[in-house]
Amino acid sequence: MKLEKILDKLGSLEKNSFIKIIDHIISKNPKNAKEIEKILSSTDKGLKSVDSLNISNIFSLVSQEFTDHLKCEFQEANSQLDILIDIIIRDGNCLMKQDWFSRLYDTEVKNLKGKIKTLTTELESDKSELSESRKRDYRIYKACLSTAYTNDISNNRDAKITADELSIILTLSKQLGLSQEDIKLINYSILPIKKEQIQDVINNLKNIGVVFYSKKENMIYVADEMVRLLRKVRQKEVAEKFYRRTLKLLREPIINQIAKEHNIDRKLSATQKIEEIIKQGISFTDLLTYDIYKEGTNLTDKKKQLNEFCEKGLNIQNLKGSTLEDKIKSLIDHFDTVEKDEKVGISIDGFDKMLTELNTSLPKLNKELKEQFELQDEYVLNADYLLDYNIKPRDILDLITKPDLSKFIKENGIKQRGDDILNILDHYKDVENLYLENYANVGYRNLNLLKENGISVKESELGLKFEELTKIIFKGLGFNVDDKFKNQLNTSKDMIDILLNLGNNEVIIVECKTSKERGYNKFSTVSRQLKSYQNLALKNNLRIVKILLVSPEFSDDFVTDCEMDTEMNLSLLTATTLAKIFDAFKTSKYQEFPHVLFRDIVINEERIIKALTK
Structure with missing residues (x-):
């Protein structure tokens, strides 16, 4: 749900912590101070009297300073921010009842403790499936992190990782090729997880401006704009749904190659391995720079393969950039633009019709969507409901197995030649409504976004x-x-x-x-x-x-x-x-x-x- 829409729903008390942080950033003369002043000049009463749309615009203008504010919070050793942010940035977790969030938090802590125990055993065992080089990487990171954390205690100070130490630790983890999950497991093997009371957790997240909480509705809100910012803080370059879309296009031997490199159980099914790769927090850039190619592939061939992959698999023509790094950044920017766009690729009426017919053909889909996106409501196949969670038609079709897609296509008279997903989206277009939903994009003459949203003009x-x-x-x-x-x-x-x-x-x-x-x-x-x-x-x-x-x-x-x-x-x-x-x-x-x-x-x-x- 967009920040503007959330702010419109809530009272001043529920918005207070967020407004205070933005106000504090403004008082420090941020980079875009002149643009902010133009917005604020229309009112004499300060930020609190500014409408929701303009608060949203100001948040966009101070996003870098807000990111710096969150990075400072990460230096608090006991904050558990990495655990909590990893929960709330998952697709489907931007709106949650308190008891649902409590359940997700309990599950996350329990799973982490089990994984930490397994990793500790693997590091100490001679018969571990971990390669010696991987063990060495983990031990190096663990030793450096332990020193950064414990050197304060030995100097009679509170245990804290300073900004300088944190930047070195992050650089080290990147050079060692560690995933976010690897880092988290090693961090909490040094600093044991202490499970907090859920109300304290929510209050802490609210006080640092990350979530909004409505006591009346017992509901936690995380704005779409905040999710994108938090993802950057956690160095996750794309949303899970786009990561999944990319991985599903890879051949199974490549998926197995990635799983082997990152210590993922090769006995799992291809779908389960893909989900584990996403959960591990493996860098999307690293994946497309190293992991998807055969050993010994030169740079020219990597660029060629990536171009072909984007053209044939993701339907993105002429990926920008001359270097491999530029091309990957261009792909990440593409996904970012698609995510920010409020349009859904087909009309809302078409989306609802597609969901109704999917439910008839594939009655298990409702349950699968609930589990995949961790949604708490019983029936979730409703267009407006899913769009509040920023879940679009393509995101749902990406989850359906090929045999089930084929079954659905045959039962609903959808064209069978060509790409299954594009054929389904084309079938449910309502052209006039689709153009109306893209009215501003037509005005801006934005051909790329129009094409992405299924309009050829x-x-x-x-x-x-x-x-x-x-x-x-x-x-x-x-x-x-x-x-x-x-x-x-x-x-x-x-x-x-x-x-x-x-x-x-x-x-x-x-x-x-x-x-x-x-x-x-x-x-x-x-x-x-x-x-x-x-x-x-x-x-x-x-x-x-x-x-x-x-x-x-x-x-x-x-x-x-x-x-x-x-x-x-x-x-x-x-x-x-x-x-x-x-x-x-x-x-x-x-x-x-x-x-x-x-x-x-x-x-x-x-x-x-x-x-x-x-």
């Missing part, structure tokens, strides 16, 4: 498509989008995009502008165009109730120029705002949108949505 068609979608939205708001009257008015020189006929010779003129660059800033050009439309309407004895300019976003300079204009009754409407107003209107009591609400220079979505929901 030429760049030359995007301007017209944006106009068509804007018409659909205004029709959905109950307006008379009068193309016939518009065509009578238009001349070869003046071509109004959309005309909303209010009756009694009253109209609203709507102009649509797409923009690849962030922040539409061509006011002088567009104002001349709009004034000519205004003159055209006035010549035909029409009263212009409002002129609306719809674009993905507007620069500060554009907004200022608009505010200074005295000749037009012009309002600026971003694509995202219009889409949110449309969503709110669908569940409102109104049959036709009350156009008097369009009265700001920059249309305020919160005020309008509040008015619609009264």
